Amino acid sequence: MKNEILTEFKKYGAIPTNILIPDHFVDLKKWAVVACDQYTSQKDYWKDVEDFCKGSPSTDNLIFPECYLEDDDKEERIKRINQTMQEYLDNNIFKELKDCFILVERTTESGTRYGLMAALDLEKYSYAKDSKTPIRATEGTILSRIPPRKEIRKNAPLELPHIMVLISDEKRKIIEPLRDKKDKLEVVYDTPLMKDGGHLKGYLVNSDEDLQNVLEGFKALSATLNPENPLLFAMGDGNHSLATAKSQWEDIKKSLKDCELDTHPARYALVELENIFDEALFFEPIHRVFFNLDKNDFEDSLKKTADSFDVIKVNDLSQIKAEINKDRQAFGYIDEAGYYVYFMNNPTSSTAAGTMQEVIDDLITNKKCEIDYIHGMEVTEELGKKPNNVGIILPEVSKETFFDTILRDRAFPRKTFSIGHAHEKRFYFEARKIK
Numbered sequence: 223m224k225n226e227i228l229t230e231f232k233k234y235g236a237i238p239t240n241i242l243i244p245d246h247f248v249d250l251k252k253w254a255v256v257a258c259d260q261y262t263s264q265k266d267y268w269k270d271v272e273d274f275c276k277g278s279p280s281t282d283n284l285i286f287p288e289c290y291l292e293d294d295d296k297e298e299r300i301k302r303i304n305q306t307m308q309e310y311l312d313n314n315i316f317k318e319l320k321d322c323f324i325l326v327e328r329t330t331e332s333g334t335r336y337g338l339m340a341a342l343d344l345e346k347y348s349y350a351k352d353s354k355t356p357i358r359a360t361e362g363t364i365l366s367r368i369p370p371r372k373e374i375r376k377n378a379p380l381e382l383p384h385i386m387v388l389i390s391d392e393k394r395k396i397i398e399p400l401r402d403k404k405d406k407l408e409v410v411y412d413t414p415l416m417k418d419g420g421h422l423k424g425y426l427v428n429s430d431e432d433l434q435n436v437l438e439g440f441k442a443l444s445a446t447l448n449p450e451n452p453l454l455f456a457m458g459d460g461n462h463s464l465a466t467a468k469s470q471w472e473d474i475k476k477s478l479k480d481c482e483l484d485t486h487p488a489r490y491a492l493v494e495l496e497n498i499f500d501e502a503l504f505f506e507p508i509h510r511v512f513f514n515l516d517k518n519d520f521e522d523s524l525k526k527t528a529d530s531f532d533v534i535k536v537n538d539l540s541q542i543k544a545e546i547n548k549d550r551q552a553f554g555y556i557d558e559a560g561y562y563v564y565f566m567n568n569p570t571s572s573t574a575a576g577t578m579q580e581v582i583d584d585l586i587t588n589k590k591c592e593i594d595y596i597h598g599m600e601v602t603e604e605l606g607k608k609p610n611n612v613g614i615i616l617p618e619v620s621k622e623t624f625f626d627t628i629l630r631d632r633a634f635p636r637k638t639f640s641i642g643h644a645h646e647k648r649f650y651f652e653a654r655k656i657k
Contacts, residue, residue, distance in 0.1 A: 333502030554615030
C-alpha cells in the first residue's frame, strides 16, 4: 500500500490494517462465536458453545463472555485467555493479511448485510457525552464497566472485535461498490455459523484501485459534514469495548515517545463499519429485566419521571409490540401476573428508554432490585414471567433519524439499541495484534 494513500486515510480516522484470520486447517464453524455481551443471563447458551468447540481452535477460548464477569475465577480466566492467544500465535493458527480491508458478507434471517473491517484511530474518538469528535459513542457509557474490561485487554496480545460502527452513507459510495464487485475479490473465508447465526463470508480488499475508491468515498462523505460537529462514525454495537480500547490507549501513550505515538498498534481498534442505509441492517431495542422487584417500588419510581401514567392489560407480547410503537411514549411490562402497557403523560425524558433509565437509576440507588439488559423480546418475556422478576419491553429505534438524534441530543440513554437479534450479532472471526 502506498504511504500517500495511508496518510490520506488517517485524515478520516479509518485505515487499512494487518488482519489475522484462522488458517485453512481450522474448522471455521467452531472458530466463530457470537459477541461476548449476548446471552448475559443464559449460561446454558455459553456452555453449549463451549461443548461444541471443545478440542478445536476457537474464539470461544479468546473471549470473556459477560455472563461470567461476576464469577470467582475471573483472574484465572483472563490469564488463560491471554495464554491461549499467545499459543495460537506461536502455533500459526492465524494467517496475516497485510494492509487491507475485508468486505464482510453476513447472511441471517433478516437478509444479507455488508460491512468493512477497518482500524479506527482512537485519537479521533471520544465517549464523552458532549463529544464532537469524528468517532463517538451513541449511547451513555457506563464508566464502571470499563475497568473490568481493561483487565481483560491489558495484557492481551490480540484484539478480537465484536464492535460495529455506523456510517451514514446515503449515496452508498464506500461499502456498496465493493459489494457490487465482490465476484472479482478474493474470498478469504466462507462458513456457516453456529446456533442459528447464519452465514459469514469475507473478501480481501487490498488493491490500490479499491483502496483509492474507498478513500474517495470517505472524502465525499466527510465533505457533507458540519465542520463544527463532524459525526463520521457512530457506534453501533460494542460501545464499551471501544471505550475500553480508548482508555487503554490513553494509559499506554503516557509512556511513549512522540515518534511512537503514530505507529503503536494500540492506537487503533479493529471494527466492522456498516452503512446505516444497508437494507438488511435492523435496529433492535435492548430490553430490561428487573430481578427481585416489588411492583409498588417500580411504580413509585415511575411516578417521578412524568406527570402521570396510564396502564392497560393486554394478552400477549404481540399486543405489547403493537401498542408501544405508536406516537405516544410507552413501554411493555411483563411479570408472572401477565402483560401490561404503560403510557407516559408529559414525561421528563423524550424517549421510553430515557424514562426507564431514570427508573433504573432510582431503584438501583435505593437498592430495590437488580437489573440486566436483554437482547430479544422472547428472552425478556421468559425471564420477566419468573417469580419476583419484571421484563420491560422498549419500542423500536428509527435508523432514519439516528444520526440526527445523536447530533441533537448527543447520545441515547445507555443500552438503548443493538443491531439485529442476539443470534444475528457480530461473530468473532478476525483478530489484530495490539502489542
